[in-house]
Amino acid sequence: MSLQILSPVRKQGEDCVVWQCPFLFKSKEYVIRNSYSLAVEDLLSVDRIDAAVVALLRFAIEKEEDIISEYPISEELYYNLVTLFIPVLCKTNRLRPISLNMPTVQAEASEKRNIVGTGISCGVDSLYTIAKHVNCLCRDHSLTHLMYFSIGAHLTKELDLQREQLAIRFSKEIGLPLIVVKSNLPDLMNEIGGRYDHLSYHTYMMAAVMLGMQKGIRYYYYSSTYKFDHMNLNLQDDCAQYDLLSLSVFSNSGMRFISSGGSIDRLEKVKEISTFPLSYKYLNVCIADIKNDGVCFKCIRTLLELDAVGAIDKYGEVFDIDFYKRNRKYYLYRLYYRSRFANDKFMNELYDCFSREMTPLFKIKAICHLALNRLLGRRKI
Numbered sequence: 094m095s096l097q098i099l100s101p102v103r104k105q106g107e108d109c110v111v112w113q114c115p116f117l118f119k120s121k122e123y124v125i126r127n128s129y130s131l132a133v134e135d136l137l138s139v140d141r142i143d144a145a146v147v148a149l150l151r152f153a154i155e156k157e158e159d160i161i162s163e164y165p166i167s168e169e170l171y172y173n174l175v176t177l178f179i180p181v182l183c184k185t186n187r188l189r190p191i192s193l194n195m196p197t198v199q200a201e202a203s204e205k206r207n208i209v210g211t212g213i214s215c216g217v218d219s220l221y222t223i224a225k226h227v228n229c230l231c232r233d234h235s236l237t238h239l240m241y242f243s244i245g246a247h248l249t250k251e252l253d254l255q256r257e258q259l260a261i262r263f264s265k266e267i268g269l270p271l272i273v274v275k276s277n278l279p280d281l282m283n284e285i286g287g288r289y290d291h292l293s294y295h296t297y298m299m300a301a302v303m304l305g306m307q308k309g310i311r312y313y314y315y316s317s318t319y320k321f322d323h324m325n326l327n328l329q330d331d332c333a334q335y336d337l338l339s340l341s342v343f344s345n346s347g348m349r350f351i352s353s354g355g356s357i358d359r360l361e362k363v364k365e366i367s368t369f370p371l372s373y374k375y376l377n378v379c380i381a382d383i384k385n386d387g388v389c390f391k392c393i394r395t396l397l398e399l400d401a402v403g404a405i406d407k408y409g410e411v412f413d414i415d416f417y418k419r420n421r422k423y424y425l426y427r428l429y430y431r432s433r434f435a436n437d438k439f440m441n442e443l444y445d446c447f448s449r450e451m452t453p454l455f456k457i458k459a460i461c462h463l464a465l466n467r468l469l470g471r472r473k474i
């Protein structure tokens with residue numbers, strides 16, 4: 094059994110341009126559909142299957158399915174995948190190394206490769222990358238575009254649409270054009286039996302849609318959650334843990350993916366964005382609501398981080414800071430037991446900032462609070 098990629102085509106959508114590529118799996122035909130803002134209609138790459146190979150790669154590796162095609166892949170990508178990426182990922186995960194059987198073609202020459210872009214989610218990592226590259230000292234590395242991806246990151250369709258509106262407002266305010274990219278890849282992965290889990294797929298999805306418009310991209314910054322000294326090639330975990338490898342493998346001589354933010358830890362990033370005024374208005378981390386609800390795990394972590402770097406009072410427009418201050422001890426209880434009993438990596442990093450407040454009496458109160466909360470389910474924090 095194998096995945097057979099057919100010929101990609103470009104189609105005109107209503108208010109977008111669509112990169113479309115059919116493939117066969119278990120005698121059934123499926124179609125990858127990636128849509129892009131009209132501004133990039135001349136930049137889609139339909140003379141090669143790079144985007145489809147990367148889109149299907151994680152699934153193929155996990156399911157030990159070879160990928161075949163009559164249509165060509167860029168030679169550089171083929172080399173990187175076959176000699177570097179597939180062997181190490183398969184060996185680490187004790188899987189049969191898959192093969193890629195398809196012709197190769199030289200790198201795509203393009204005079205239009207002028208886009209220096211990054212994704213805009215308004216989270217800490219994303220805002221850090223934008224703050225560092227909006228007027229970069231190295232002029233050729235300064236951002237020219239922002240991208241909004243509607244590809245499986247959001248819990249609901251409504252949240253996705255609201256985040257897109259937020260990205261549109263942010264882009265206008267910072268003065269950079271926004272490219273909106275949508276894809277049916279998450280649904281397709283589920284249809285073919287891949288059980289789409291955004292954490293373990295996201296780098297592949299981003300790289301696939303960017304390779305689909307590789308004629309126009311010079312640099313693409315992908316915001317990293319992890320530091321460069323952290324590497325884990327487990328296919329089931331967050332694929333950001335091997336971004337350094339995958340982003341270098343998916344790059345080619347004309348278009349380079351750059352992992353951004355991996356040189357510093359999370360608190361340093363928070364400190365950096367606290368000097369970026371647009372973050373006071375746009376920081377948006379909540380997994381549950383378009384407005385930060387202050388009580389989901391991401392909001393709790395971010396509020397504590399802003400507190401730790403002394404910037405909490407700057408964020409009254411995006412968080413209910415009075416609520417945080419009134420309930421601060423419960424946030425610290427959460428920090429204590431997530432760090433000490435759940436080995437939460439991010440809370441571990443934060444713990445030292447508040448360790449002076451963690452007296453023996455405080456710890457006893459935190460444990461009692463946790464026990465009562467479990468028993469009665471009274472508090473959200």
Ligand SMILES: [Zn+2]
Pocket residue numbers: 378379380381382385386387388389390391392393
């Ligand atoms: Zn939240």
